Amino acid sequence: MANKTFIISAPGKVILHGEHAVVHGKVALAVSLNLKTYLRIQPCSDQKVQLNLPNINVHLNWKPAALQFLQSAIDVADVLNPKTASQIQVDQLRRFAGIPEGSTDTASISILCFLYLYSAISASYGQMPSLDILVWSELPIGAGLGSSAAYCVCLAAALLSASGAITCPVPQEKDTTRWNEDELELINKWAFQGEKLIHGNPSGVDNAVGTWGGMLRYHAGKIVPLASVPTLRILLTNTKVSRSTKVLVAGVKDKLNKLPNIIKPVLDSIDAISCECERVLAAIASGIAIDEHYRILEVTFAHRSVTLYCICAESGQIMQYQNLATRCQCNAFNCKAGLTIDHSVNLAPVNLLQDTSPSVVEALKRTLKDLGYDCWETVIGGLGVALHSPSSLHKDIFQLLCDVKNCQ
Structure with a gap:
């Protein structure tokens, strides 16, 4: 790989079902987004190790000799069993x-x-070759859509x-092509170490979605990739409502302590919604009674909004979005896509909403943008980390990855 140019991508994620309830031992479903982070790695003729992150205006390079002491400072004896960076190493x-x-x-x-x-x-492998690494992302940074995990997955794979x-x-x-299962597991382990350095104590869900793609089931600390998941078109909307996860989680816990007979059944309902959605998506992917299961899927989304409102009342902006989508005949639901920013996801697959025409979706997008929201039409359930041939990429993405000068 050291003598060639390669392009790697990893997807972002959204939590489809189970947020808030997952911290109380309930099932959560996380799914990949077709909004990706891309990494270009190529040899550097100037004998440098170069890092270009144009999204955040980072352009750095080091002589490999200057990095040699870091290898001894980190001192990883076994690359197959990565360990968490110590505070001394981070310092x-x-x-x-x-x-x-x-x-x-x-x-x-x-x-x-x-x-x-x-x-x-x-x-573990001696001095690395001189490398030029460029990372560019379609994912909004810090919006809870797994941008840091996608970055870590791309770096680990490269x-x-x-x-x-x-x-x-x-x-x-x-x-595009992918690594085998054992190699994906190693990529995920190293990406998780990067996530720990960034976030301290992450769940591991984001990097797992970035590695395997599709949908993952998270329950009681155990992450299981689901074997069969359909891809669905969505409209992902950043409603720009700042939230504190710490405050939200504390609020749900307080309600549970004060009103256990009311809140516990709601958490159980959220768990049941996650499990039913998992079953329905598997049935759709298998081609079993597709129209019937799409209707059931819509019901799970409707109940999802109700249960979330019960344990964590939505803001006026979120309700405004949901009402807008309803008027446009779309099946909207609020998706807490992370720690600080609320996102709403609007499912609009052709088979799910037969009455939703492209013109209706475009009208909704225009209205949302006029209200100051950001939105992306994308799909969920796609591939995880992968290697691309240049001709497999959208020409705009490929051109962007080629435009940054080598070893500046």
Whole structure:
């Protein structure tokens, strides 16, 4: 891989069902988005290790010799069994990068994450070759759609491939290819270490979705990829409602403590919705009574909004969005896509909403944008981390990845 240019992608995610209830031992379903992070890795003729993150205006390079001491500082004995970075190691990385202690801005933690994964993975295999790495993302940063996990997954896949820890399957013309299951597991383990450095104590759901794609079932700390999931068209809308997850979680717990006979059945209902949605999606993917199961799917989304309102009343902006979508004959539901920003997801697959024409969807998008919301028409349930041939990418994405100069 060191002598070639490769392009890797990893998807973002949304929590389809089970948010808030998952912390009380209930089932949650997370699903991949067809909004992706892309990584281009290629040899660097100037004998540098270069990191370009144009989304956040990071353009750095180091001489490999300057990074050698980091390898001994990290000292990973077994690349197949990654361990969490210690505070001493993180402090060494900070000092090397000139990042002040306590800095948590996106640029700082992205640089630290790269330096840790680069140093830790190369420590087991000797000095890494000179590399030029460019990462660009369609995902909004810090919006809870798994942008940091997609970044970590791309980095882990690229660096493990470059080091020889995993193979580097070559995609055919106009095609994508993936690693085998054992290699995906190793990519996920290293991506999780990057997520820990960024977030401290993540669940592991985001990087697992970025690695395997499709849909994952999360229950009591156990993550299980679902074997058969249909892809569904959605309209993802950032309603720009700032939230504190800490406050929200505390509020649900307080209600549960004060009103256990009321709130516990609601949490049980959320759990049942997750399980029923899992069953229905598997049936749709298998081609079993598709129209009937789409109708059941709509019911699960409707009940989802009601149960979430019971345990965590929605804001005026969210309700405004839901009312708008209802008037446009779309099946809207609020999707807490992360820690700080609310998103609503509007399911609009042709088979699910036969009466929803493209013109109706476009009208809804225009109205949402006029109200100041951001929205993306995309799909859920697609591939996880993958290698691309240049001709398999949308020409605009490929051109963007090619436009950044090598080893600036």
